[in-house]
Amino acid sequence: MSARGDILERVRRGVGRDDFAGRRAAAIAALGSAGRGPQPVIGADLVGRFRAKAEYLSSTVVAVATQAEAPAAVAAYLLANGLAGEAVATADVAGLDWAASRLSVAVRPAVDADKTGISGCFCAIAETGTLMLLSGPETPATVSLLPETHIALVDVSRIVATMEDAFALLRAERGSLPRAVNFISGPSRTGDIEQTIVLGAHGPCRVHLILIGAA
Amino acid sequence: MSAVGRAQVMNFHDRAGEKLRNAGLQRALRKAKPLFVGKRAKGIASLAEDGLDFEMLRSTGKNIRNRTLADLDVWLDIFEERAKATGAEVLWARDGAEVSRLVVDIAHRYGVSKAVKSKSMLSEEAQLNDALAAAGIRPVETDLGEYIVQLAGETPSHIIAPAVHKTIAEVEALFAREHGRPLETRTSADIPAMAQEARAVLRQHFLSAEMGISGANFLIAETGSAALVTNEGNGRMVTTLPKVHVVITGIEKVIPTLEDFATLMRLLPRSATGQSISNYVSLLTGTRREGDHDGPEKTIFILVDNGRANLLGSDYQDMLRCIRCGACMNHCPVYFSLGGHAYGWVYPGPMGSVLTPLYTGIENALDLPHATTGCNQCGAVCPVDIPLPALMHRLREEQNERGLRPWSERLALQAWAWLAGKPRLYRWVTRRVARYLDWLADGSGRIRIFGLAPEWTAGRDLPVSSSRTFHELYSARKKT
Numbered sequence: 001m002s003a004r005g006d007i008l009e010r011v012r013r014g015v016g017r018d019d020f021a022g023r024r025a026a027a028i029a030a031l032g033s034a035g036r037g038p039q040p041v042i043g044a045d046l047v048g049r050f051r052a053k054a055e056y057l058s059s060t061v062v063a064v065a066t067q068a069e070a071p072a073a074v075a076a077y078l079l080a081n082g083l084a085g086e087a088v089a090t091a092d093v094a095g096l097d098w099a100a101s102r103l104s105v106a107v108r109p110a111v112d113a114d115k116t117g118i119s120g121c122f123c124a125i126a127e128t129g130t131l132m133l134l135s136g137p138e139t140p141a142t143v144s145l146l147p148e149t150h151i152a153l154v155d156v157s158r159i160v161a162t163m164e165d166a167f168a169l170l171r172a173e174r175g176s177l178p179r180a181v182n183f184i185s186g187p188s189r190t191g192d193i194e195q196t197i198v199l200g201a202h203g204p205c206r207v208h209l210i211l212i213g214a215a
Numbered sequence: 216m217s218a219v220g221r222a223q224v225m226n227f228h229d230r231a232g233e234k235l236r237n238a239g240l241q242r243a244l245r246k247a248k249p250l251f252v253g254k255r256a257k258g259i260a261s262l263a264e265d266g267l268d269f270e271m272l273r274s275t276g277k278n279i280r281n282r283t284l285a286d287l288d289v290w291l292d293i294f295e296e297r298a299k300a301t302g303a304e305v306l307w308a309r310d311g312a313e314v315s316r317l318v319v320d321i322a323h324r325y326g327v328s329k330a331v332k333s334k335s336m337l338s339e340e341a342q343l344n345d346a347l348a349a350a351g352i353r354p355v356e357t358d359l360g361e362y363i364v365q366l367a368g369e370t371p372s373h374i375i376a377p378a379v380h381k382t383i384a385e386v387e388a389l390f391a392r393e394h395g396r397p398l399e400t401r402t403s404a405d406i407p408a409m410a411q412e413a414r415a416v417l418r419q420h421f422l423s424a425e426m427g428i429s430g431a432n433f434l435i436a437e438t439g440s441a442a443l444v445t446n447e448g449n450g451r452m453v454t455t456l457p458k459v460h461v462v463i464t465g466i467e468k469v470i471p472t473l474e475d476f477a478t479l480m481r482l483l484p485r486s487a488t489g490q491s492i493s494n495y496v497s498l499l500t501g502t503r504r505e506g507d508h509d510g511p512e513k514t515i516f517i518l519v520d521n522g523r524a525n526l527l528g529s530d531y532q533d534m535l536r537c538i539r540c541g542a543c544m545n546h547c548p549v550y551f552s553l554g555g556h557a558y559g560w561v562y563p564g565p566m567g568s569v570l571t572p573l574y575t576g577i578e579n580a581l582d583l584p585h586a587t588t589g590c591n592q593c594g595a596v597c598p599v600d601i602p603l604p605a606l607m608h609r610l611r612e613e614q615n616e617r618g619l620r621p622w623s624e625r626l627a628l629q630a631w632a633w634l635a636g637k638p639r640l641y642r643w644v645t646r647r648v649a650r651y652l653d654w655l656a657d658g659s660g661r662i663r664i665f666g667l668a669p670e671w672t673a674g675r676d677l678p679v680s681s682s683r684t685f686h687e688l689y690s691a692r693k694k695t
Contacts, residue, residue, distance in 0.1 A: 002307070003306075003307040003308055003309050003313060004307040006307075006309055006520075007307050007309060007466065007518070007520045007524060008288055008291065008292075010520065010524035010525065010527075011287050011288045011291065011466065011524045011527060012288045013524075013527075013528070014287075014524050014525070014526070014527025014528040014529070014532075015284075015285065015286065015287055015288050015527055015528065016527075016528050017285075017286070020288065020289065023286050023289050024289045024292065024293070027286060027289045027290065027293060027436075027471070028293065030471065031293075031436075031437050031471060031472060034437070034471070034472040034473070034474045034475075035474065036474050036477070036478075037272070037275040037276075037279075037474065037475070037477070037478030037481075038267055038268070038271050038272055038275060038478075040262075040265030040266060040267050040481075041265055041266035042265065053491070057494075108508075109508040109509055112418065112422055127265070127491075128491050128492040130492055130496075135507065135509070135510060136504070136506075136507065137504075137505075137506030137507055137508065140507070140508040140509050141451070141455050141509050141510070142455065142456075142508070142509050145448065145451050145452065145455060162477065163476075163477040163480065164473075164474055164477045167473045167474065167477065176438075176500075177438050177440060177498060177500040178500070178504065179499065179500060179501055179502065179503060179504050179507060179510045180451075180454070180455070180497055180498070180499055180500075180510060181497065181498040181500075182451065182495065182496075182497050183492070183495070183496040183497070184494070184495060185492045185493070185494050185495075185496075186494055187494070188446065188447050188448035188494055188495070189446050189447070189494055190359045190360075190410055190446060190447045191376070191446075191488070192358070192359035192360035192363065192376065192377070192378050193359070193363075193378070193381075193383060193386055193406045193409055193410065194243070194246065194381075194382065194383050194403065194406065195246065195247050195250045195251075195376070195379070196403055196406045198406055198407045198410040200407075200410070200411070200414065201359060201410060201414060201446065201447035201448055201449070202357065202414060202417065202418070202421070202447045202448040202449045202451075202452055203447070203448025203451060203452075203494070203495065204448075
């Protein structure tokens with residue numbers, strides 16, 4: 001017998017229940033009306049909560065009033081941290097006037113040599129201070145992964161309370177999952193040498209968030 | 216399991232003594248324990264700030280896992296169908312050897328000479344690295360702890376902190392050798408530089424490997440996705456850059472929905488490291504889509520049994536709920552006295568003391584279910600409420616039922632059972648024993664050298680609680 005047949009036969013014996021077809025139909029039906037577990041009480045100030053949690057996870061955050069102000073905020077951040085004014089960006093933020101802030105921004109997937117990556121996000125989660133990014137032709141996953149510095153533009157209207165809310169938004173707007181849904185909560189870290197936390201393991205060492213519409 | 220691995224499991228008792236005498240290991244463990252315990256306590260306490268109750272959350276998590284296991288055949292079937300619909304391939308492996316065979320075949324099919332790996336305990340079960348190396352394919356562990364352990368030619372000693380047993384000096388010696396540079400004196404202030412050094416070396420491996428191998432923290436049936444939780448970002452690298460991605464995971468890891476995943480994610484990182492969420496949580500579905508610039512062209516799931524299906528419907532089914540957070544070992548006095556290698560196989564601590572005998576044969580790991588103080592710290596912190604001490608107790612019963620205990624122990628148990636069935640005689644004997652112990656303690660309340668079992672008092676005193684038995688104290692109290 002095939003490995004599949006063998007294993008599923010053993011599982012069936014262990015489960016010890018008949019009517020596979022009936023149980024399967026019931027399971028599929030249950031998927032359609034997925035219930036949520038206990039939900040956290042987040043309060044009404046999603047922006048404040050998101051910001052506090054993101055900072056707690058070692059992201060840095062600034063707020064600007066409009067999207068048009070984002071390039072200047074990015075330029076100021078790079079300057080303050082002694083970083084070059086060059087970056088790779090995802091297409092969802094390509095329309096901004098980066099040149100006016102004297103930034104050289106290339107819209108393409110990131111390569112190893114890129115020092116700074118700029119992206120938008122699908123939404124953000126107030127509960128944990130987390131970004132939700134979707135992979136896609138316009139939004140390659142490498143931009144938020146390979147460079148040492150990741151700068152994300154977060155429209156405050158896209159901040160939801162919980163991961164469940166983020167999934168609800170994804171179902172409503174996209175229907176199905178892209179190849180990769182990446183939840184990002186601050187810079188990459190490791191504690192593997194003597195339990196000492198170090199920022200910047202394999203992913204970015206710095207995550208900077210520009211909150212748009214909050215100032 | 217190899218003969219060597221089996222022999223190691225059998226030697227738990229001997230290895231325990233050796234680990235206790237290892238000063239470097241003891242220093243590393245003493246440093247780690249309060250960090251693990253403190254971080255989890257803080258993480259769990261933070262639930263209350265959001266009006267969440269740990270007990271309620273864990274009973275929800277437990278129900279999700281129980282519900283899935285009750286219909287595991289159905290959920291596996293749905294997962295397989297949906298994963299295939301997204302363009303992934305789904306393979307099945309009965310045991311570790313079959314896992315290795317499948318992965319080596321895949322590597323040959325796609326011309327792979329190097330595979331980068333994100334942490335997968337199942338690949339340790341399969342001894343996959345050895346199989347890959349034997350087939351001329353270089354496996355590179357990319358989790359920093361796993362990388363250190365691989366350089367040392369060792370196995371992980373903890374499921375989420377693989378190199379917890381290593382001191383900074385040992386890590387430095389490995390890095391100097393592997394990275395071809397002179398040895399330096401390192402203090403904790405150098406740890407960021409050492410992490411940076413490993414980052415630079417491993418980055419080149421990420422960029423050049425043709426295959427990425429990962430585990431999965433969960434499989435989501437609804438979407439046919441693998442969920443991967445990491446802090447370092449190596450999980451994202453391994454599943455984004457190479458052209459082939461192989462997910463190796465146990466058949467028990469499936470859960471129904473994204474909502475179930477969200478619930479379990481409130482439990483898993485908090486129980487493991489105290490974090491409210493890990494830095495990177497990825498849901499990986501299918502292969503590179505039309506127009507995508509990154510992601511694997513080929514995604515292959517290997518769903519592994521290796522003893523899991525046999526636990527369904529058995530006295531040990533509760534163990535299949537395990538979400539591999541490591542909280543049980545982080546709170547275990549036995550684990551923190553000995554470290555993970557003393558356990559002799561892939562999984563250490565209380566979960567290992569249950570899983571190792573079940574997956575490698577009860578007769579091959581006789582000591583492990585006894586490697587417990589019965590304190591139930593593990594059961595109390597388990598995020599899916601696995602009754603670990605009860606499962607270890609059941610394994611000890613089974614050892615006895617199958618005649619696997621020494622004749623002296625079996626005889627003693629039989630004598631005890633006989634005595635306990637005769638209340639008058641029992642009371643008479645226990646009175647004598649209590650007086651005898653009190654006499655040995657010589658009024659100090661402690662026995663310094665206990666002749667009947669000298670090992671017990673080799674490094675500590677045996678406390679004597681009272682010169683009178685429980686029955687005597689109870690009847691005296693009823694009279695007043």
